[in-house]
Structure formats: C-alpha cells, structure tokens
Amino acid sequence: MKNKALKRLIYSLSVLLTLLSFFPVTSYGFIKIDTALNDSKKDTVPANTGFKIKTIIIDPGHGGAPSSTTGHYSHGASGSFSHERNVTLAIGRKLQAAIEKELTGVKAVMTRTTEDDVSFERRAEIANENKGNIFISIHCNSLSDRRVSRKVGTKHHKPVYKTVSVPDRSGKGVLLLVYGLKRTREAENEIQKNQVEGESELDGGALDPNDPVTIILTNEYKRKFRQQSINLATLLNKEFVDTDNRPSEGIREQSIYVLCHSSMPSVLVETGYINNPDDEAYLNSEDGQNEIVASIVRAITNYKNEVELVSK
Structure with a gap:
C-alpha cells in the first residue's frame, strides 16, 4: 500500500509540475476590471511544453x-x-x-x-x-426598462403622478464575463470529473475528493483556468477596443452556470446591446x-x- 501511495504521489506531482508550466500569462491593460481579478498577472513565461x-x-x-x-x-x-x-x-x-x-488543426464545436x-x-x-x-x-x-414617475393630470389643483416603465437604450458596446468565485465548488467538481480523474488512473478506483493529491491538482487546474479565462478576456477586450474602436464595459466576474461548469478557460462575450438602436x-x-x-x-x-x- 505504501509503494502504491508513493507511486501515486510521484505521478501526481509530475502532473502538477507540468500544469505549472502550461498557460503562460502576459500582462495587458484592463479597461475596467474588479480588483479581485488583478492577481492573474503574476506568472512568468516558462519553457515550451x-x-x-x-x-x-x-x-x-x-x-x-x-x-x-x-x-x-x-x-x-x-x-x-x-x-x-x-x-x-x-x-x-x-x-x-x-x-x-x-487556425490550422483546430476544431470548432458548436x-x-x-x-x-x-x-x-x-x-x-x-x-x-x-x-x-x-x-x-x-x-x-x-438593459431592463426604467421606472419613472410622470405627471398624468391634476386633482384638487394638485399634480397626479403615475409610475411607468420606459425603455432604457443607453447601454452600448461590449462586455466580457468570467466565472465568479461564488460558484467555486461547482467549478471544482467539474475539474475533478473532467480533468483530475484523467490524471488519477494509478489507483484504478473512484476519485477521492478528500485525497490531498486530488485537492492539489484540482486547485492548480482551477487557478490556471481562472487566470487564463481572464487573460483571454483581456485579449478579446483589447481587440474590440483598440482594433474595432468599440465602447467596452471591461471584464467582470459573474456566477454563470456554463462558465463554471465548463472545465477549461471560459469567457462569455456580450457582443453589444441589442436594445440600443x-x-x-x-x-x-x-x-x-x-x-x-x-x-x-x-x-x-x-x-x-x-x-x-x-x-x-
């Protein structure tokens, strides 16, 4: 049992070292981004993997x-x-x-x-x-309709107001979203199921979520995927703003199901405000x-x- 555990640890640590060398992060200027995301720009560029x-x-x-x-x-x-x-x-x-x-050799799946x-x-x-x-x-x-008060008449020489909904067409431009940390547990579950299990074949059994090696690998995948989601969102934002001269609301984190359940770097692109003419x-x-x-x-x-x- 000790030899098996040791082999598993050595194997998993080798996977971890490989992961650490993947997905280099390059710093780019953010248009608007929550301060919680700023820790994504600290990695250095490693050797080719x-x-x-x-x-x-x-x-x-x-x-x-x-x-x-x-x-x-x-x-x-x-x-x-x-x-x-x-x-x-x-x-x-x-x-x-x-x-x-x-992109030669790349498949796009809808x-x-x-x-x-x-x-x-x-x-x-x-x-x-x-x-x-x-x-x-x-x-x-x-944008949702705005609620405003409008004068609809008078009664006893006093103005009468009514609250009505009016369209808000003031929104304009792009917005990039990455998954928020509120759904971290869901993201971890998907990473364990779709990434870590593939690295845990030495024991031949079901994945133990409490295994320290599983926790280490899961956290490293999660960290890398989050960093790269932000990095990709930054590159997208740069193209929309610098190349297309479009307004941008920047990069935000949001607890969106498809982002945190997709076990890979993920970005949601709001391409524009459809209720703005x-x-x-x-x-x-x-x-x-x-x-x-x-x-x-x-x-x-x-x-x-x-x-x-x-x-x-």
Whole structure:
C-alpha cells in the first residue's frame, strides 16, 4: 500500500509540475476590471511544453424553440427588430468557419447549430465531452426598462403622478464575463470529473475528493483556468477596443452556470446591446458580425500563440 501511495504521489506531482508550466500569462491593460481579478498577472513565461490547443467550443446563447429538457423558451434579449437567439447563432456559425479556416488543426464545436434551445447543463456537457481547450459563449446584452414617475393630470389643483416603465437604450458596446468565485465548488467538481480523474488512473478506483493529491491538482487546474479565462478576456477586450474602436464595459466576474461548469478557460462575450438602436443595427449587419468574428479570431490566435509559446 505504501509503494502504491508513493507511486501515486510521484505521478501526481509530475502532473502538477507540468500544469505549472502550461498557460503562460502576459500582462495587458484592463479597461475596467474588479480588483479581485488583478492577481492573474503574476506568472512568468516558462519553457515550451508541447501543449496544443485543438478544440474550441462556441456557445451561441439562448435558442428559439423549447428546450427538450426544460420545455420552456429561451429567446434571450430582443431589440426593435431582432432577437438575441438569431444574432448569436449567426455570429457563432461565422466564428466556427473562421476558426477552422484560420487556425490550422483546430476544431470548432458548436453547442447549438439550430434555433432549438439547449439547456445550460447540456451546453457544459458538450464542452467537456469534446475536451475543449477554450469555451467562448456568445451573447447580446440588454438593459431592463426604467421606472419613472410622470405627471398624468391634476386633482384638487394638485399634480397626479403615475409610475411607468420606459425603455432604457443607453447601454452600448461590449462586455466580457468570467466565472465568479461564488460558484467555486461547482467549478471544482467539474475539474475533478473532467480533468483530475484523467490524471488519477494509478489507483484504478473512484476519485477521492478528500485525497490531498486530488485537492492539489484540482486547485492548480482551477487557478490556471481562472487566470487564463481572464487573460483571454483581456485579449478579446483589447481587440474590440483598440482594433474595432468599440465602447467596452471591461471584464467582470459573474456566477454563470456554463462558465463554471465548463472545465477549461471560459469567457462569455456580450457582443453589444441589442436594445440600443445603433448596436442592434451593427449586430445584425454582415460587416458588424464579420468584425466581431475577426476580433475574436485574432484574440484566440494571440492566446494560442502564448499558451503554445509560438515565437514570432
């Protein structure tokens, strides 16, 4: 038993050392980011490890038909003439084609290829089943109506006010989201199931979540995935702002199911405010969609070169 435990420890430590050398982090300027994320920019660039990005998961947000698992519609946000479900699918299809054309040897897998909705759970399962190296979720943003008081008349010589809802179309530009630490336990469970189990074959049994080696490996995967999610989001934001001259609300963390359940670096891209007339026109135009796709591909290419340590 002692020899078996020792072999397992030595093997797991070797995996840990390999992990420590993966996913270099380069510092970039953030437009707007929570201070809790700033600890992501401290790694140094290691030697080449031979790691390659082979699969990118593209997740077009929402869908237009009832989910087979939930039975309800998930239309997403709407503008004056378009719906999020259609815009994200159109961008997703263009992004899949562009990735497979521009990035040699990389496969792009879609979580949704039709208007049919796909549950959050199934989207994460598709990502993990295909052993994705990056998860990009495509969405459109929107602001809720504002509640305002308006004068509707007078009574006994006094003004009468009524509270009404009015559209808020002030939102504009992109927003990048990475998973929030509130769902850390969920992220750890997915990492253990999809990453650590693959490194724990020496004992031939079920994974023990309380095993110190399992805890070490899980925490290291979690740390690296979080760092690289922020790094990828930064590269995306840089392209949208510096290349496309688009407004940006920066990078934020949010407790989103598909991000924390996808066991890989993951970013949700809010491509624009569909209830803003200018953004809606941009999001529905061929030029706008092509520009969004080109920026995402450039950011992924830069990220891929970093983690694979391709020198130019």
